[in-house]
Amino acid sequence: NSEETLQLVIVGFGGMGSYHGQLVEQAEGIVVRGAYDPIEYRMELASTRGFRTYDSFEAVLSDEEVDVVLIATPNDVHKELAIQALQAGKHVICEKPVTVTGAELLEIAEAAEKAQRLFTVHQNRRWDEDFLIIKDLMSQKKVGDVFHLESRVQGANGIPGDWRQLKAYGGGMLLDWGVHLLDQLLLLTDSKIESVHADLSYILGTEVDDGFTTTIKFKDGLTAVIEVGTTNYIKLPRWYVKGTEGTAVIYDWDLSGEIVTRNREVAHVEPTPIQAGKGLTKTMAPPSEESTIRRPIEKAEDLSDGFYTNLVSTLHGASRQAVPNHEVHRVLTLIETIFESAEKNAVIVREI
Numbered sequence: 595n596s597e598e599t600l601q602l603v604i605v606g607f608g609g610m611g612s613y614h615g616q617l618v619e620q621a622e623g624i625v626v627r628g629a630y631d632p633i634e635y636r637m638e639l640a641s642t643r644g645f646r647t648y649d650s651f652e653a654v655l656s657d658e659e660v661d662v663v664l665i666a667t668p669n670d671v672h673k674e675l676a677i678q679a680l681q682a683g684k685h686v687i688c689e690k691p692v693t694v695t696g697a698e699l700l701e702i703a704e705a706a707e708k709a710q711r712l713f714t715v716h717q718n719r720r721w722d723e724d725f726l727i728i729k730d731l732m733s734q735k736k737v738g739d740v741f742h743l744e745s746r747v748q749g750a751n752g753i754p755g756d757w758r759q760l761k762a763y764g765g766g767m768l769l770d771w772g773v774h775l776l777d778q779l780l781l782l783t784d785s786k787i788e789s790v791h792a793d794l795s796y797i798l799g800t801e802v803d804d805g806f807t808t809t810i811k812f813k814d815g816l817t818a819v820i821e822v823g824t825t826n827y828i829k830l831p832r833w834y835v836k837g838t839e840g841t842a843v844i845y846d847w848d849l850s851g852e853i854v855t856r857n858r859e860v861a862h863v864e865p866t867p868i869q870a871g872k873g874l875t876k877t878m879a880p881p882s883e884e885s886t887i888r889r890p891i892e893k894a895e896d897l898s899d900g901f902y903t904n905l906v907s908t909l910h911g912a913s914r915q916a917v918p919n920h921e922v923h924r925v926l927t928l929i930e931t932i933f934e935s936a937e938k939n940a941v942i943v944r945e946i
């Protein structure tokens with residue numbers, strides 16, 4: 595019945611679980627029925643939000659009113675919880691990174707197929723406006739054909755002091771933030787990947803990576819540098835994109851930035867040499883004002899409603915899953931390749 599409001603239970607009511615409470619409250623056609631977390635204090639918080647609390651995961655699964663289970667626990671238990679929920683006949687949303695390996699995701703997908711239930715991963719940053727602006731810019735060739743892009747997030751706070759520092763929980767910044775940036779990257783081109791090189795950083799001395807830099811080459815000639823850092827007191831721009839006609843930069847999530855393109859109306863103006871350090875240079879002189887056009891960053895055209903709107907509509911058979919599992923699987927294959935490249939300190943030539 596397409597009129598029926600879907601009932602969702604949040605499993606793992608930590609930082610992200612409680613944020614899902616807000617996301618669901620803002621969405622239509624779905625409500626939070628309750629929450630489950632083994633930590634009592636987290637359950638008290640859920641109660642103060644007006645959510646029903648469950649004593650165990652089994653109690654969630656045996657509640658027949660529950661349509662959707664949202665898993666927002668640390669990463670190591672995603673798979674077992676997802677499979678159990680699917681087998682109990684629930685639809686499942688799982689936080690990212692869904693699993694540490696692609697093989698584990700395939701096990702979940704198989705359980706979903708068997709149970710004929712929806713399984714989907716919360717890759718919420720597919721709806722980030724900075725990303726959608728870059729996507730528009732590339733498809734509309736606002737800086738010509740893009741041949742190089744750099745996508746970074748950098749902080750100075752280290753890895754948050756919890757399970758994210760531990761390998762057994764699926765910690766580390768490649769899995770935590772890398773999964774978002776790589777998911778976005780693969781949506782920016784139809785091309786297959788040709789090769790991957792990566793370096794993980796362990797500056798803070800944790801057993802998991804506190805950041806990484808990877809260079810990914812695509813078959814169509816695009817190169818991408820993706821970087822996550824947690825020791826950057828001064829950060830580099832969120833996006834830096836070079837095309838055959840110009841360059842674009844977005845500095846931060848506030849969407850500050852600019853697009854500078856070649857002015858096709860003006861014949862090439864030979865630059866005047868500038869004094870640079872102890873030398874003179876024409877090559878590195880800024881382009882003349884007449885020969886370039888500067889524009890601010892324009893808003894993205896398609897700001898579709900986001901994850902939960904798509905979920906509700908998909909469960910009513912009116913839309914397709916916005917985050918298909920085969921795309922999530924490709925990102926995990928890429929992450930495995932990045933780990934491999936860093937371990938061998940080698941370029942991995944592999945079609946992905």
Ligand code: NAD
Binds near residue numbers: 605
């Ligand atoms: P957190 O530590 O704040 O919360 C995790 C909660 O899960 C804790 O309250 C813990 O008690 C509970 N938990 C642990 N094992 C459980 C189990 N077996 N059953 C039920 N609950 C259990 O962590 P977080 O920052 O909220 O991260 C949770 C998940 O959300 C992770 O997968 C993380 O990568 C993801 N996350 C996603 C985003 C995003 O933007 N998509 C942002 C932050 C976190």
